[in-house]
Amino acid sequence: MKGTGTQQLAQENERLRRDEKMLRLLCETSSSAFIYYNYLEDRFETMANWDHFFDFSISNMEDLSKLYDRVEEQYEIPLREGLFIEKQKRDRESFEIKLKDRRLYIEVEVNVVYDSDGKPTDKIIRFKDVTKLTAQKDELTYMAYYDTLTGLYNRNYFVRLLGEFLRRAEEETKKVAVMFMDFDDFRRVNDGMGIIAGDELVQLFGQYLAGLMNSNVVISHFSTDIYCIAIYDPCGVRSVDMIYRVIRERLKKPFKMMDGQEVTMTVSVGVSEYPEAAMGTLELINCAEIVMFKAKSRGKDKIQYFDGAILEEFLQTVTIQNKLKEVVFEQNFTMYFQPQYYAGSGKLRGVEALIRWRDNKGDMISPSVFIPIAEKNGTIVPIGNWVIEKSVQTYAQWRDKYHYPLVLSLNVSAVQCKKRGFIDCLMKILEKYDVSPGEIEIEVTETILIDDFSYISEQLNELKQTGVRISLDDFGTGFSSLSYLKGLPIDTLKIDKTFVDTLLTDKNTKIITESIIYMVKRLGYETVAEGVETKEQFQYLKELECDMIQGYYMGRPMPAQGIADILEKLTMKVG
Ligand code: C2E
Numbered sequence: 028m029k030g031t032g033t034q035q036l037a038q039e040n041e042r043l044r045r046d047e048k049m050l051r052l053l054c055e056t057s058s059s060a061f062i063y064y065n066y067l068e069d070r071f072e073t074m075a076n077w078d079h080f081f082d083f084s085i086s087n088m089e090d091l092s093k094l095y096d097r098v099e100e101q102y103e104i105p106l107r108e109g110l111f112i113e114k115q116k117r118d119r120e121s122f123e124i125k126l127k128d129r130r131l132y133i134e135v136e137v138n139v140v141y142d143s144d145g146k147p148t149d150k151i152i153r154f155k156d157v158t159k160l161t162a163q164k165d166e167l168t169y170m171a172y173y174d175t176l177t178g179l180y181n182r183n184y185f186v187r188l189l190g191e192f193l194r195r196a197e198e199e200t201k202k203v204a205v206m207f208m209d210f211d212d213f214r215r216v217n218d219g220m221g222i223i224a225g226d227e228l229v230q231l232f233g234q235y236l237a238g239l240m241n242s243n244v245v246i247s248h249f250s251t252d253i254y255c256i257a258i259y260d261p262c263g264v265r266s267v268d269m270i271y272r273v274i275r276e277r278l279k280k281p282f283k284m285m286d287g288q289e290v291t292m293t294v295s296v297g298v299s300e301y302p303e304a305a306m307g308t309l310e311l312i313n314c315a316e317i318v319m320f321k322a323k324s325r326g327k328d329k330i331q332y333f334d335g336a337i338l339e340e341f342l343q344t345v346t347i348q349n350k351l352k353e354v355v356f357e358q359n360f361t362m363y364f365q366p367q368y369y370a371g372s373g374k375l376r377g378v379e380a381l382i383r384w385r386d387n388k389g390d391m392i393s394p395s396v397f398i399p400i401a402e403k404n405g406t407i408v409p410i411g412n413w414v415i416e417k418s419v420q421t422y423a424q425w426r427d428k429y430h431y432p433l434v435l436s437l438n439v440s441a442v443q444c445k446k447r448g449f450i451d452c453l454m455k456i457l458e459k460y461d462v463s464p465g466e467i468e469i470e471v472t473e474t475i476l477i478d479d480f481s482y483i484s485e486q487l488n489e490l491k492q493t494g495v496r497i498s499l500d501d502f503g504t505g506f507s508s509l510s511y512l513k514g515l516p517i518d519t520l521k522i523d524k525t526f527v528d529t530l531l532t533d534k535n536t537k538i539i540t541e542s543i544i545y546m547v548k549r550l551g552y553e554t555v556a557e558g559v560e561t562k563e564q565f566q567y568l569k570e571l572e573c574d575m576i577q578g579y580y581m582g583r584p585m586p587a588q589g590i591a592d593i594l595e596k597l598t599m600k601v602g
């Protein structure tokens with residue numbers, strides 16, 4: 028009996044030792060720390076990785092208060108309650124706490140063991156370090172809402188916040204404004220100073236904008252150099268106008284870059300408002316963006332409020348852009364020609380080639396609508412080449428058939444004329460149809476001179492040397508002054524229709540036109556009046572000794588056959 032008793036005891040001891048070893052191993056390899064509490068003995072024990080978390084140990088109930096002292100205030104009550112879950116008759120609880128003086132997030136798990144009578148017997152509290160995990164979670168949340176460069180909201184989250192504004196505005200019948208803001212000439216910084224400097228500027232301005240945010244004004248960094256602002260119930264200090272003025276005031280001062288350089292910037296802003304412009308988030312942003320482009324085209328550093336007409340114009344542009352992609356030159360385009368006469372003798376001087384476009388549905392689209400669009404997207408270059416080739420070809424046919432001396436006037440857009448190789452291309456076409464440069468007149472508008480006067484006057488001089496005549500179109504509508512023109516190799520000035528229109532009714536126009544013609548003749552240029560519609564206008568211009576007349580009164584733009592008919596009659600008379 029005794030022998031088996033001792034044996035049993037030895038076995039029991041062995042088992043306990045094994046258990047203890049296992050427990051120790053478990054504890055040592057665990058990254059967690061534990062508090063063990065025995066209810067019967069009212070005994071506390073701290074185990075495993077305890078030192079990683081705390082620099083005190085716990086051996087009785089009072090020591091627990093040290094624990095409460097260590098956690099950030101908002102975690103104290105949850106911690107107290109969590110540790111005494113047996114009072115709520117639960118056996119398991121887990122929650123997170125954060126320490127006060129260290130950046131340490133801890134997941135606390137409490138397990139209580141009850142006996143068969145439902146009395147708690149043991150409690151084990153586990154502390155697990157979840158700092159890394161929490162940091163990753165925080166970063167993910169941050170990245171989901173914020174733009175890392177500027178600290179402003181990112182595009183997605185901005186759209187969400189705007190959506191919330193719109194819901195609230197519907198309930199409270201309030202307005203919401205969206206400001207779409209884009210740096211002017213950002214490329215100047217990016218190309219001139221490098222992308223890093225560009226980023227720095229975006230960041231500095233973003234940080235400034237962040238200071239304007241409040242619960243009713245949310246601001247986002249939308250993309251590269253674009254920021255979007257949503258304003259709930261825009262009025263008073265948070266009215267669009269006020270915010271714009273504040274921002275503009277800031278932009279008057281330069282931004283100090285890390286390398287010591289100072290950079291100034293301007294922005295173009297488009298504004299749309301719920302509910303007038305649109306009801307949905309993306310529509311509102313789109314509307315604001317579209318009108319922002321208008322602000323740019325009005326000369327930048329401006330604000331443009333939403334206006335239905337701008338939207339329509341934009342849609343028309345888009346439609347025409349799409350149609351331009353499909354256009355088959357020979358099929359959709361055709362050339363019309365408008366005759367030009369000498370005012371004095373009434374003789375035919377030449378024709379101006381004017382393009383006509385009939386789209387696939389048969390609708391006519393005016394060149395004054397599609398040419399500016401083609402200029403913007405670059406299609407003007409192939410269109411312009413087609414115009415030259417087609418017109419010169421037609422001209423050569425008339426000449427070969429009627430031998431009547433004519434000047435062919437060709438409208439050449441600034442984009443086309445500035446392109447290197449333009450002159451070569453023109454000369455090749457002239458050679459191909461055996462037309463001499465002296466028979467050709469190139470019409471350019473004053474806008475061509477705007478951005479690069481010296482390059483363009485060089486180009487025009489080169490053109491002039493080939494023998495081609497140069498005519499300045501739409502004179503009087505732009506900025507050119509007569510003294511400015513002196514340096515340019517111009518043969519002819521075309522006095523714009525707007526002058527001719529009011530010539531006989533408006534005293535000022537009359538004086539201006541008279542003096543223009545007088546001065547221009549003194550400078551040695553020829554003058555053409557365009558848009559002459561009545562006999563009275565014609566008579567009056569003739570009296571003023573305007574050299575040439577073009578307009579509906581003498582002849583409308585017509586297909587090539589119309590000009591052929593005129594030439595037929597003229598040469599018959601001669602013959
Ligand atoms: P523009 O060069 O000033 O051409 C004169 C415009 O006035 C033409 O309009 C012509 O049809 C119109 N016109 C002529 N006489 C009268 C008149 O007595 N009364 C009225 N109300 N209008 C008159 P169109 O053909 O619609 O062309 C408009 C503009 O489109 C042109 O203005 C020109 O800037 C541009 N354009 C036309 N064809 C071409 C082209 O082949 N190439 C380029 N780059 N531009 C072109």
Ligand code: CA
Nearest residue numbers: 379438470500
């Ligand atoms: Ca013209």
Ligand code: CA
Nearest residue numbers: 500501521557
């Ligand atoms: Ca004109």
